[in-house]
Amino acid sequence: MNVKQMKVFLAVAESMSFASAANQLSLSQPALSLSIKSLEESLGGKLFERTTRTIALTPEGNALVPIAKRLLNDWQNSEEEIRQRFALQKGKISIAAMPSFAASLLPKAIKNYHDSFPNIQVAIDDVLSDTVVEMVSASQVELGIAFEPYQTKGLHFFPLFEDRFIAILPNNHALNAHASLTWEALLKYDFITLQRPSSVRAMIENALKEVNIDFTVAFDAHQLATVGRMVSEGLGVAVVPALCRQQAEEQGVVCKQISGPIVSRHVGVVCKSRSSLSVAATAMLDVLRKTYR
Template identity: 70%
Template sequence: MNIKQLRAFLCVAQSMSFANAANQLHLSQPALSLSIKSLETSLGGKLLTRSTRTVSLTPEGEALLPIAKRLLTQWENAEDEMKQRFALQLGKISIAAMPSFAASLLPQAIRQYHQRFPNVQVTIDDVLSDAVVDMVANNQVELGISFEPDTLNDLTFHPLYEDCFIAILPKDHPLTEQNSITWQALLAYDFITLQRPSSVRALIESALANAGIPLHVAFDAHQLATVGRMVSEGMGVAVVPALCRKQANEQGAICRPITTPDIRWQVGVVCKPRSHLSVAAAAMLDVLIDSYRSLDLESH
């Protein structure tokens, strides 16, 4: 039994005329009769009784009629839904993003995407960078925005921009008088950073170790927002990705470039290969790449 046979049966059953049904379906009467016969053969018995002038349903045909209507309606609804999904008139995508990115830069791309595809629902999970990669790998989300991971396995990474790290200081801190700060000068004060495991902390520790600079941590926290709040309350100084600049300023902290060593890291989209993405997710990937390809956080 297939959808063409059901459609043929329903058309004959509703019109009670092979001639009228053949005309509606744009088929020859022999082709229509063959389709009905094939349906009857596959089901195991007669569905229609046909005389010279009349067509009537057998009891089994009567039983099939509401089932055929329901199946055809479901088929047409499914067909319509899939066409809408492929045309981006319907759909849903999930994105995991680092909280600092989700709170500062992501809304720009989401707004552009919504203007182009208003009927596609977008869900955002703001999680730590390391968790972003895990969520993509475990099929919890289609797209993840994070720092470039050390290993990708079966995932792909699409760079969006290069982020630099900046120092954040409490107001009236002595180092705010300097236009640029070295790590040696900064680490003379209580240092606040993220708890392990954290890709941000790991990058800082690696860069300082390579430069032969010891790192002594006074306080650590789980979220960059908490680190920024602790700095603004005068508990110490910190180094964060430049994408946190706006949030740090809003919390009352002062931002300065930090050098020697200068730490930079690619921020981008982690996802399965493009051929594995839904149409909605592939369109979002393009919007993300277009939105941030020329972003310069150092000038913001």
């Protein structure tokens, strides 16, 4: 039983005429009769009682009429929905983004996207950078925004910009008088950073290890927002991605550049192959790259 057979069946059932149905569907009468015969054979019995002058629905034919109408209506609605998705008039995409990006830069791209495609729903998960990559790998989201992964594991990475880490200090800290800070100066004070596993913490540890600087942590937390709040309360100093600058300043801390070793890493979009993305996700990828290039 297929869509064409349903259309033929309903045309005959509504007109009670093979000739009228064939004319309505632009089919020859033999082709229409063959379609009805094939439908009856596939279902296992007659749908019409036919004589040389009259045609009538069998009880089974009568039962099929509302079913056929419902099936055709569902088919037409499904076709229309897919057309709307291809035309970016309907759909939904899910994005995972590290909190520092989600809270500062992502809203601008979402606004640009919404201005162009107002009927596409966008769901955002703000999670740690490593979790972003995991969610994309597991197909929980189509797009992720994170620091460039050390291992792509079959994923693609589209860089947006390079983020250089900055120091954040309490607003009454002794180091605030300096325009730029050294790591040696920073590490004389209690240091606050993210808990392991964290790509931010790993980048800091690796950069300091390369230049043989000892790294002692006084406090660690799960979120950069918590790290910023702890600094603002005077518990110590921290080094965070420059993405956090606006949020940190809103918490009342002072932001400073750090002289070598410089810790930096590309921020970009993580996804599976572009060809595997939905039309809506492909459009979002283009908007993200255009917004932050």
